[in-house]
Amino acid sequence: MRESYAGFRGMVNRTFAASTPAWTDRPEAPAGAPNVVIMLADDVGYSDIGCFGSEIPTPHLDQVGREGVQYTDFHVTPLCSPTRAALLTGKNSHAAGVGMVTNIDPGFPGYASELPENQSTIAEILRGNGYATMSVGKWHLCKDTDLSEAGDRRSWPLQRGFDQYYGFLEALTNFHHPHRLMEGNSVVDVDEYPEGYYLTDDLTDRAIRMIRESKAARPDKPFFMYYAHGAVHAPLHAKREDLLRYRGKYEAGWDRIREERLARQEELGVMPPGTQLPPRNYEDDLDVCAWDELSEREQLLFARYMEVYAAMVDSIDQSTGRIRQALEEMGEWDNTIFLFLSDNGASREGQDLGTTAYFRHTQDSGAGQDEDWLAYERDLIGGPRTWPHYPRGWGMACNTPFRLYKASTYRAGHQVPMVMSWPRGLGQPSGTPLRRQYTHVTDVVPTILELVGVDAPAERHGRQSEPLDGSSFVPTIRDGTAAATHGDQYQECNGNRGFRRGKWEAVTNREPEGPFRSGPERTGLTPLSQDKWELFDSEKDPTQCVDVAEQYPEVVEELKQAWDDAAWRNRVFPINEGVGLAHLRRPSEDESLSRPVTILPGTPTLERYRSSRLIDQRSFTVELTCTVTGGDQGVLFAHGGQEGGYVLYVEGGRLHFEQNAFGRMIGLPAVEIPQGEHEIAVEVLNSGNGVWDVTLRLDGVAAANGDGFLAISGWLPFQGLDVGRNRRSPVSWDVYERHGAFPFTGTLGWVRWVPGEEVPNAREKRIAKAIEMGMALE
Incomplete structure (x- = not known):
């Protein structure tokens, strides 16, 4: 055995001596690199x-x-x-x-x-x-x-x-x-x-x-x-x-x-x-x-x-x-x-x-300074219950x-x-x-x-x-x-333009973004060519208080042309000037995100953007099966958090549907839920007037209904879909204080979101809402 091992070792040594290492050199930083x-x-x-x-x-x-x-x-x-x-x-x-x-x-x-x-x-x-x-x-x-x-x-x-x-x-x-x-x-x-x-x-x-x-x-x-x-x-x-x-x-x-x-x-x-x-x-x-x-x-x-x-x-x-x-x-x-x-x-x-509700401006929620003042009085601003x-x-x-x-x-x-x-x-x-x-x-x-x-x-x-x-x-x-x-340096943002060359700065300020309209008069914005350019001497006027464009028209024209050249060179065109074009065009794959989805218990939170496509500018239904015995309770599904959203949960032998309308809580009357197996549906009708009409069906029978719920739209709620619990930020803070994420203790079969018909002019509404959300996400 010893002779055999010695022979093997000699063979290995000869092999290594005759071979080039197979590894490649890995990059090394310069000596003493910071x-x-x-x-x-x-x-x-x-x-x-x-x-x-x-x-x-x-x-x-x-x-x-x-x-x-x-x-x-x-x-x-x-x-x-x-x-x-x-x-x-x-x-x-x-x-x-x-x-x-x-x-x-x-x-x-x-x-x-x-x-x-x-x-x-x-x-x-x-x-x-x-x-x-x-x-x-x-x-x-x-x-x-x-x-x-x-x-x-x-x-x-x-x-x-x-x-x-x-x-x-x-x-x-x-x-x-x-x-x-x-x-x-x-x-x-x-x-x-x-x-x-x-x-x-x-x-x-x-x-x-x-x-x-x-x-x-x-x-x-x-x-x-x-x-x-x-x-x-x-x-x-x-x-x-x-x-x-x-x-x-x-x-x-x-x-x-x-x-x-x-x-x-x-x-x-x-x-x-x-x-x-x-x-x-x-x-x-x-x-x-x-x-x-x-x-x-x-x-x-x-x-x-x-x-x-x-x-x-x-x-x-x-x-x-x-x-x-x-x-x-x-x-x-x-x-x-x-x-x-x-x-x-x-x-x-x-x-x-x-605001105490950051997305409120994009949703016409009906909540406003009264809710803000209440949050002030309750010392909630800056904490987890507000989005200021x-x-x-x-x-x-x-x-x-x-x-x-x-x-x-x-x-x-x-x-x-x-x-x-x-x-x-x-x-x-x-x-x-x-x-x-x-x-x-x-x-x-x-x-x-x-x-x-x-x-x-x-x-x-x-x-x-x-x-x-x-x-x-x-x-x-x-x-x-x-x-x-x-x-030289150009600037551009939503059609606002600027150019700096030496001490000179030329700047424009676009009018506020208007609603999208199809046809030749699709926007109230003036053409870019009619924007007023201001000119500032940065050495004498670093805070841009004195417009000297009329004194130096030749400099303005020079910088306008320089901006145009830089814009073509840097792929600024077609410029995003607030007419909705950038929000109108989406890849075809985006359409697949609006298809129905079935979520099983244990599935992690469905990501925000996919979740929002199921409800934006359309009616929709949430269907589920569950079994309730004894004192079973917990969240059946939740969409969103303290920034806004809606939730269905069982507590005290009753079904509760609530919406957080960006700081204002709205709910249906609670519905008794007997022990046993159930089919539940939440039907949301969106007629395009900014509100939802909600019907809660228990085993095929309309058990509760209400109107005046906020039609959440755009890319909201910002927290996606959960089934069987409300993870992280809760839709209802009161429920969270009592139960935390409130996992459902019964048996949840599945939960299915079924997108329905889009509202009239959904395309235009979606573009307008996208522009508003774009401003919110600046």
Whole structure:
């Protein structure tokens, strides 16, 4: 036996000596390559960070700016999805296929609602050069039709270069009870969140865990972390302890806060001395009244909204501090490039009065300030029972000193705070950390690649890539007096247009979006060619107060032509100008989502978009079989959560059908349900007048009926279909307080949604509702 083993060992040794190893070399990062953290906030205004003039304490972000650099003329796109596409690819948003939020799918290259297959993301580039890549938070870079477990994942995080992902794929979610979290390519299975759960803390915990895991396994391997906050996008949700710190801080109102922020900006050097504060926004449907013109009740209510918002900004800074502390404990902070920015300006989405029910504006729910005031009196605003957003007067204040809001091509829409540091690589920049050079979000990728020492690939998956649109701003990091590296830049959002060349800025403001009408007079909007272009001298007038278009008509014409050339080059056309075209066109596969569906007990929540197609602008029936014995009770089916929805449950031997009409609870009379096997049907008649007539049938007999239920439409409810329980955020908070997710204890056979006839003019109504929802999901 020993001789046999010795012979075998000799044969193996000779074989290895004569062979070339079969493995291939894996990519390694350059020696000493830095870690990279990009932290993206959502809807944070220009003046919301302490070092940009805010009264909200943000010591950790301020420290990054002091130790590194603070860019005071940094620009993104006016909307979140387009900024994310530009940030990750270095391409202009339309050229990256994301010219609008990814809730449209018209089939046009500039509005594909997914990242292009020939362009690499920064995650793919860095992973291909030896980095561990990880992401947490909001994605919002894939189509509605691809959100489900059966969707195409090609524009999901793992398929776009990230080794790990934890977060949510959509525009927004509930911070106390997220409607749908993803881990990698899979939905997180959760029925109820623990007491005190808060999304920002969860995301930060996961980011730190990912970093620690990676560094423990391979200390020499650098990492790239893309942390995309859900904050401060609606709903405005905050931890109780954070919210209480801001009680009473905003009762002076938005006019005073604006003035105080500009004064601090001048003191800090963020804005030049004598900067002119524009008048309150006055444009149609964008206007803001004087704070002193509000009633006392309105002032108290509106101040509470801003308290919650401030607490959310605070939570972002806390997250920054926790990540920094973790990196310092690992000895990694000094060799980490940390970059913080916002994806667009502060928002107008709460309209003029604000709301405790974010989607109420899109539904004509009949609920309004009475419900908002009741929520104020019960101290519910910011907690899990409301979906608040502030009035747009606070958005104006958050964007100090600029005009208008997110979605605008005026500066407030796209000029955002940015701070950046890298202690080992940049050291302490000499002189002031302020950098006043014009810089754009497309510059981030080439800048990071230069600092890391790698090149952008010429192709992706065998397809030739286009050159990056951004330029590295490394020269301005190292030298505050260096010339800006970014040249001309166009802006476009819903037909709003802008172009910057040198000191000149040309801007348009489109009229409010009108209803879709077929035929030659399909919209009340003026043609693009008739839009009024304003012109501003950014050196003399950074707040765009003085329109000099009439003094320099030749400059206006030059920039208009330059915008047109850039638009054709970047696939901006056909432009999404509010006529409904982008919402009208949908791929044929979308029709299959309106087919009936049978859901068996134990099936996870059916994803939001598929669920909404079953009820939008149509009548429908929900059928089910069940067996009730003894004291059986629980939810038979639920569609939605505290943002709005409807639920059928058994309690106390009775059937209960209730609707959460965006803050207003409506119900049918309870129906006795005997022990035994039953067939139940909920028939919903939608005649197109904005209400549902509901009939509850028990074993074929009409047992209860009622009218006046809200006809939920668009892409709502935001939480999808559940059978046998109401997972995560509940439709009925009272039921939740008594029973939690309230699983049905009887035997549930199946539940079937059967879409019925569409309402008259369903096509036009659906387009109008899609436009409203698009504005809500800005």
